[in-house]
Amino acid sequence: MALSTQMVQTCNVVFDNEPFPMDATLHDVATRAKLDERDATLMVNVRSCLQRCNFVNKVYARVCALKNQAYSSLEPEHEEMLEQLWANLKPDTRREGGRITKEWGEIGFQGTDPMSDFRGMGLFSLVQLNHFAKSYRIEAQHALGESNHPTRWYPFAVTGINITAFMIELIDERLLDVKLYRHAANGGYDAVDTGLKQLHDIYVMGTGRSGSGRARAHAKKKQYKRGHATKNRSRDIDQIQDDLRAEKVTGKSTAFEEDEDLPGLGQFYCTPCGRHFIDAKTRDVHLKTKVHKRRLKDVAQKQYTQNEAMQGAGKGVETYKPARPKEIHDMDDL
Incomplete structure (x- = not known):
């Protein structure tokens, strides 16, 4: 309707944000568009479209009244x-x-x-x-x-x-x-x-x-599924390096007892990332991601454990000595 040059006047009536007379507008549309008014199915569909436009106009008219x-x-x-x-x-x-x-x-x-x-x-x-x-x-x-x-x-x-x-x-x-x-x-x-x-x-x-409310419920459901698809374990790089060494020695991946609170009962685990997955397919997809590869790079670049780094910096509890011993003055005894 909006693209027809013959229906500009009718289009202005239908989309004028004001309710319009249904029967007169329907007849005008049929006349200008040269529709067969004897086709009952066609006219019912056209009337249904005009009714929707008229309803929208009624809502917009209420909005304009409140705005004004x-x-x-x-x-x-x-x-x-x-x-x-x-x-x-x-x-x-x-x-x-x-x-x-x-x-x-x-x-x-x-x-x-x-x-x-x-x-x-x-x-x-x-x-x-x-x-x-x-x-x-x-x-x-x-x-x-x-x-x-x-x-x-x-x-x-x-x-x-x-x-x-x-x-x-x-x-x-x-x-x-x-x-x-x-x-x-x-x-x-x-x-x-x-x-x-x-x-x-x-x-x-x-x-x-x-x-x-439906949107909130849908978002909550998505968050539930996402939270149960994967679960992170709070493990630092030192612990991950120990797990990787153990896997290298034994030739087996880290195994966990079945746990209902973990995705996949805890049987699908990524050691470098410290994450449990719901199934093997999900874990395999994760292994191809940049997040996993970046984690592998971070683990490989850490050459020392945290304790070794602390000891190398002279900050161990047993070996720590102040850089400047406190000077003792005779006046301190007074």
Whole structure:
């Protein structure tokens, strides 16, 4: 549709971020594209596509309405949302300065009154900040703590407002449509709320935090598998050299008793790296990696054990002597 020169006017209606009349637009598309309206299957598919576009427009219209709604200190609902933002980010801290105070800077606002920071993105920026702080409280509090880093600090709230501005740019370019299509099944009022929540979750992803519980669970599962695929043993180079000498003398690799806490029951071990693997195939792949080869080089380059190096430097406990013996003066006895 967007590439057809005959449908420019219809395309502007469909992608105008405003809901459009379904039947009239469907007939216009069929007329301009010269579709056979008697083909029921074709028309059902075209209607389904237009319904999805119309649903996205309804969500975007709600977003535009929130963006164009200015924050007002005279609106109790707006004030309550602002207080909730503070309570979710700093639950154990009460502001001593009241509504107008420099303490708002602790959560990243620029001045004494946060209302001035909402001028560009309106109420939509506060709604998204509140969604982050309320639905992902632990992540939001952690992000707030990171924002107060002595060298990598950034204003938490203002940064969130800038991410909202970036979301608006994505919406204007229709780059988030595909994220909303799957919520267009019923297209009702509740579905619009669901689509709006989907945009809020994308906003959370823009902050660098996990966007959904499924994503966190999936990441946790991947970490579990990765942690059980390999396991490091805390062995220094001296111990590894002893193991390699023993393997060279016996002609056998280091053997371990079966241990359920180790990957592969502890039977697949890389001596230079001190790592257990879940199976022989995984270990063989590791033996071809640069990490393994670099470890072999480090072990080969260490010519002395730690004890030998200490003794060679004259720092052994038995042989240590101060470089300059303490001078004894007669005045020390006084």
